[in-house]
Amino acid sequence: MSDYNFAYLDEQTKRMIRRAILKGIAVPGYQVPFASREMPMPYGWGTGGVQVSAACLMPEDTLKVIDQGADDTTNAVSIRKFFEKTAEIAVTEKTREATVIQTRHRIPEEPLKEGQILVYQVPIPEPLRFLEPRETETRKMHALEEYGLMHVKLYEDIAKHGHIATSYAYPVKVEGHYVMDPSPIPKFDNPKMEMAAIQLFGAGREQRIYAVPPYTKVVSLDFEDHPFDPSKANHPCDLCGAEHTYLDEVIIDDDGGRMFVCSDTDYCAERQAMGHRGRLSPEAAE
Amino acid sequence: MTIQPLLSVKDIRKTYGGRIGCTDVSFDLYPGEVMGIVGESGSGKSTLLNCMAGHLPPDSGQVLFDTRDRGMVDTLTMSEPERRMLSRTDWAFVHQHARDGLRMGVSAGGNVGERLMAVGARHYGNIRTQAIDWLDRVEINEDRVDDKPSAFSGGMQQRLQIARNLVTGPRLVFMDEPTGGLDVSVQARLLDLLRGLVREMGLSAIIVTHDLAVVRLLADRLMVMKSGHVVEHGLTDQVLDDPQHAYTQLLVSSVLQV
Numbered sequence: 001m002s003d004y005n006f007a008y009l010d011e012q013t014k015r016m017i018r019r020a021i022l023k024g025i026a027v028p029g030y031q032v033p034f035a036s037r038e039m040p041m042p043y044g045w046g047t048g049g050v051q052v053s054a055a056c057l058m059p060e061d062t063l064k065v066i067d068q069g070a071d072d073t074t075n076a077v078s079i080r081k082f083f084e085k086t087a088e089i090a091v092t093e094k095t096r097e098a099t100v101i102q103t104r105h106r107i108p109e110e111p112l113k114e115g116q117i118l119v120y121q122v123p124i125p126e127p128l129r130f131l132e133p134r135e136t137e138t139r140k141m142h143a144l145e146e147y148g149l150m151h152v153k154l155y156e157d158i159a160k161h162g163h164i165a166t167s168y169a170y171p172v173k174v175e176g177h178y179v180m181d182p183s184p185i186p187k188f189d190n191p192k193m194e195m196a197a198i199q200l201f202g203a204g205r206e207q208r209i210y211a212v213p214p215y216t217k218v219v220s221l222d223f224e225d226h227p228f229d230p231s232k233a234n235h236p237c238d239l240c241g242a243e244h245t246y247l248d249e250v251i252i253d254d255d256g257g258r259m260f261v262c263s264d265t266d267y268c269a270e271r272q273a274m275g276h277r278g279r280l281s282p283e284a285a286e
Numbered sequence: 287m288t289i290q291p292l293l294s295v296k297d298i299r300k301t302y303g304g305r306i307g308c309t310d311v312s313f314d315l316y317p318g319e320v321m322g323i324v325g326e327s328g329s330g331k332s333t334l335l336n337c338m339a340g341h342l343p344p345d346s347g348q349v350l351f352d353t354r355d356r357g358m359v360d361t362l363t364m365s366e367p368e369r370r371m372l373s374r375t376d377w378a379f380v381h382q383h384a385r386d387g388l389r390m391g392v393s394a395g396g397n398v399g400e401r402l403m404a405v406g407a408r409h410y411g412n413i414r415t416q417a418i419d420w421l422d423r424v425e426i427n428e429d430r431v432d433d434k435p436s437a438f439s440g441g442m443q444q445r446l447q448i449a450r451n452l453v454t455g456p457r458l459v460f461m462d463e464p465t466g467g468l469d470v471s472v473q474a475r476l477l478d479l480l481r482g483l484v485r486e487m488g489l490s491a492i493i494v495t496h497d498l499a500v501v502r503l504l505a506d507r508l509m510v511m512k513s514g515h516v517v518e519h520g521l522t523d524q525v526l527d528d529p530q531h532a533y534t535q536l537l538v539s540s541v542l543q544v
Binding site (some may be wrong): 074131140146148149151152155158160161222223225226251 | 345366367370389393394395396400401403405408410411413414417431432440467
């Protein structure tokens, strides 16, 4: 046994966080304040997500951590190691096998099932923050459903760019009441938020937890004449050939050469193992 | 047939600790009427305006407004959602400093469109058409629709604020020194514009100012305040041409004649 309490946080703290989570699930999209703890990592690295994960984890859980869809980036690797060390739980890179998935900026391509928990790391939970600086006022606006201002932001987008240029952290309305910031996931992922798994959002620095229960209605805001468009790069994946996944653009040389690859590394690797090939797959390149 | 007042203020009193903000203020405002409130700095006119507009809770009194669905209702005992709804549909508030009433980080079109979106407009094309129409009515060129208010002159900012407030067709407009801080020629144009809009839309308005020229041009009736009390009220021309109270006489005679 390690010298840490199970999953690093003490039991009273986990209890406090669980109460906030339960309240969040009871009121979908509502930002529940909680007493965020100092974590052994800097703010902005997922302190909120880690605390929510710690409060959810049980010894028999299997944890997966992704950062922009990838299992092998610094943030994902260090958080996974953190829980391996402090909770001694099983970890995996397979979306299907995980019971708790902590994510930064993506929803896995593979549809999640009932019984799974998706934990988001959230930098700024308040969707109205850059439109209305006063917290007292934004709370009132949420309570009274005064969301005209949210559309002012979209209006500004269209006026400036000719279309709604917000491409990540695209505001959604949850269960017909609260407008919520889905954390900086690409808007391509927004339609996936009506899912079978529980979605929890933790913002450590801002000390807020919110949640979307399974099968909850999540609507992306839009205008009648500028409907919501979950866009992505118009390419197939250069490694696995998938045409329905969210892609990262990677610069590969100094001559403007670039490739598009699935941002969900687990999904892409699985497709390659099944024999799918893309334009730049090692075999195809020969 | 008697006309129903649009706004009926009864015995408003507001104190700041031991000091009086305003006290014993009662009046009726009828549809299409413009009421001016004048007085020196500290006479309680802004306190009174803020009490009526729901920005400050008065200590006692009633502010009855003729709502569209329920008739005369005391806005002070109204539920907050209802009052906020009122303040973005039937009411408008023009601040002295345009930057208090505008969103400086949002384009002119967005500023005008905000009230439309707040009451449920969700069609970009229509919102934009209306915004441009209103900018035109306050003499702001269509090609400035996507500029931010910070790129506008003081007079233009004030006109933009007026457009933003009037776009939802309010019935009652509160104005707090609408021409304060503008130079005289810009003031004259703004007053001209306001007078046109008020007549054209049949607005009722309450204008707080210390500038007697403004009320002379715009207001039908006038209230003179001093130390929180209304010392004289009546038709504008009557009060200004034949002031009865000593303070009003002083006020009228203090205006420089050029």
